[in-house]
Amino acid sequence: MTILDKIVAHKKIEVAARKELLSVQDLEGRPLFDKEPVSAKSWITSPNRSGIIAEFKRQSPSKGLINGTAKVSDVAEGYYKAGASAMSVLTDQEFFGGTVDDLLAARSVSPVPIIRKDFIVDEYQIIEAKSIGADFILLIASCLTPEESKHYATLARNLGLQILLEVHDEQELEAHVCDKMDLIGVNNRNLKTFEVSIETSIRLAELIPNEYVKVSESGISNIENIKELKKYGYQGFLIGENFMKTEDPAKAAIDFMKQL
Numbered sequence: 624m625t626i627l628d629k630i631v632a633h634k635k636i637e638v639a640a641r642k643e644l645l646s647v648q649d650l651e652g653r654p655l656f657d658k659e660p661v662s663a664k665s666w667i668t669s670p671n672r673s674g675i676i677a678e679f680k681r682q683s684p685s686k687g688l689i690n691g692t693a694k695v696s697d698v699a700e701g702y703y704k705a706g707a708s709a710m711s712v713l714t715d716q717e718f719f720g721g722t723v724d725d726l727l728a729a730r731s732v733s734p735v736p737i738i739r740k741d742f743i744v745d746e747y748q749i750i751e752a753k754s755i756g757a758d759f760i761l762l763i764a765s766c767l768t769p770e771e772s773k774h775y776a777t778l779a780r781n782l783g784l785q786i787l788l789e790v791h792d793e794q795e796l797e798a799h800v801c802d803k804m805d806l807i808g809v810n811n812r813n814l815k816t817f818e819v820s821i822e823t824s825i826r827l828a829e830l831i832p833n834e835y836v837k838v839s840e841s842g843i844s845n846i847e848n849i850k851e852l853k854k855y856g857y858q859g860f861l862i863g864e865n866f867m868k869t870e871d872p873a874k875a876a877i878d879f880m881k882q883l
C-alpha cells in the first residue's frame with residue numbers, strides 16, 4: 624500500500640464522519656459560502672506578484688514535523704506582504720497536522736487566493752472548501768479516475784472555484800486534463816520514494832497545453848530553481864517546506880521573494 628493509498632483510505636472514513644456532523648445544507652448556510660472567489664489564475668500571472676503559492680504545512684509524511692510553533696495568521700499575513708500570489712493551506716489533519724480552522728484563520732487576514740490543499744475524494748469536500756472561503760481547490764490525478772477529476776472540476780467550477788490539477792507523469796496528464804481545469808501542477812515529489820526533482824516539471828512542460836497556467840510543485844528551494852522553471856513556461860511555484868522549516872516562515876518568504 625502506497626502512502627497515497629493510505630491517505631485516500633483514511634480520507635474516505637474522515638469525510639463520512641464529517642458529513643454526520645455537518646450536512647451540505649449546513650455548509651451552504653455558512654457566511655463565507657457566498658463570498659465571491661478570487662481568481663488564482665489572475666493573481667499567479669500578475670506581473671505585480673511573485674507567482675509563488677506559499678504553503679502553510681506543519682508536518683508531512685516525507686519529513687515528519689516541519690514546524691510545530693508557527694501561527695497560521697502571522698504566516699498568512701507575512702506571505703501576503705512578501706508578495707505571494709496565492710497561499711496553500713493543508714487542511715488534512717491525520718498526515719499533515721492541518722485543519723479547516725487553519726484555512727479560516729488565513730482567510731481572515733489575507734486577500735490572496737487560497738487553495739484548500741487536501742485529498743479530494745468526495746463532492747462534500749468541495750462544498751466545504753467553498754464554505755470556509757477557499758478560492759481554488761486541488762485535484763490530485765493519482766487519487767482519482769479521469770471521470771472523477773472531470774466531475775469534481777465541474778462541481779468546483781459551478782461553485783465559482785478554480786481548479787489546480789496535480790499530475791506526476793505523462794499518463795496522468797493525458798488522462799485527466801479537461802477544459803474544466805484552470806491550472807496544471809506538476810508535482811516534483813515522487814510519492815513512492817519521496818525523492819524530489821524539478822526535472823519532472825521540465826520534462827512535462829511542453830505537454831501542458833498553453834491555455835492552462837503551469838505550476839511547479841515541491842522541492843523548490845532557491846531562486847535558481849524558479850529562473851530555470853520560468854524558461855519552460857512555469858508561472859506558478861508551490862513552496863512549502865523551504866519557508867515552513869524556518870522559525871519565522873513569513874520572514875523566510877519575504878527574504879526569498881526580495882531576490883526575485
Ligand SMILES: O=C(O)c1ccccc1NCC(=O)[C@H](O)[C@H](O)COP(=O)(O)O
Nearest residue numbers: 683684685840841842843861862863864
Ligand atoms: O510532502 C509530502 O510528504 C507529501 C506526501 C504525500 C502526499 C503529498 C505530499 N506533499 C504535498 C505537497 O504537494 C507539498 O506540500 C507541496 O507541493 C509543497 O512541497 P514542498 O515545497 O517540498 O514542501
